[in-house]
Amino acid sequence: MAKLNVITVRYFASLRERLGRSEDQVEADGLCCVADVWDRVSAVPLPINTLVAINQEYASPGSVVRAGDEVAFFPPVTGG
Amino acid sequence: MTIRVQSEVFDPWQELAAYQKAHALVWAGRFGATAVFVGTLRDFNQGQVVTGMVLEHYPGMTEGYLEKISAEARIRWELLDTLVIHRFGPLTLGDPIVLVAVWSAHRDTAFAACRYLIDELKTRAPFWKQESTPDGERWVEDESREV
Numbered sequence: 001m002a003k004l005n006v007i008t009v010r011y012f013a014s015l016r017e018r019l020g021r022s023e024d025q026v027e028a029d030g031l032c033c034v035a036d037v038w039d040r041v042s043a044v045p046l047p048i049n050t051l052v053a054i055n056q057e058y059a060s061p062g063s064v065v066r067a068g069d070e071v072a073f074f075p076p077v078t079g080g
Numbered sequence: 081m082t083i084r085v086q087s088e089v090f091d092p093w094q095e096l097a098a099y100q101k102a103h104a105l106v107w108a109g110r111f112g113a114t115a116v117f118v119g120t121l122r123d124f125n126q127g128q129v130v131t132g133m134v135l136e137h138y139p140g141m142t143e144g145y146l147e148k149i150s151a152e153a154r155i156r157w158e159l160l161d162t163l164v165i166h167r168f169g170p171l172t173l174g175d176p177i178v179l180v181a182v183w184s185a186h187r188d189t190a191f192a193a194c195r196y197l198i199d200e201l202k203t204r205a206p207f208w209k210q211e212s213t214p215d216g217e218r219w220v221e222d223e224s225r226e227v
Contacts, residue, residue, distance in 0.1 A: 078222065
């Protein structure tokens, strides 16, 4: 399902509402880490406390991304 | 080890009875302690009246982390079994949100593991609560420090 050379970017909860969309597809070319992905999809800095995941595992803004990855950005979790 | 993420209302006490019954033959005589935590939707939170809630989650990652947390508990403590059920979608006041149950030989282990499961779930499982209040909808802020 992962498209060649594309990174799927997903947003949840208040961050999804703030961006007005739940998903983007971006070209992986030139994207090294999670922070690069954010800069590609948004003009504003990554909101403080934002959590990130790569392929549904927690990661950090400096984590390396690859074509085919699913990168997610979301606020602190509040389940339970 | 069972985890379930569902939009349907559930009765935690019926779930417990059914789960224990389903394992009765295998478990007979092997556990002395069952610790249970049930989280229920209140009509107040952080100083405001709450009239309802919608729980958003990250399908796939949610199940992955509930399994991961359950597996960690079983490495840390000697447990017979664990059961975690969590709702998503729209909830009504008084609805159970989450059930965590642990079966083990002794109570110390059962309490500790149950506490671990709910605490780790609250900080790592990707769920987000949006409350309905008389002033409109609001996303619940980080409540991980609340006990």
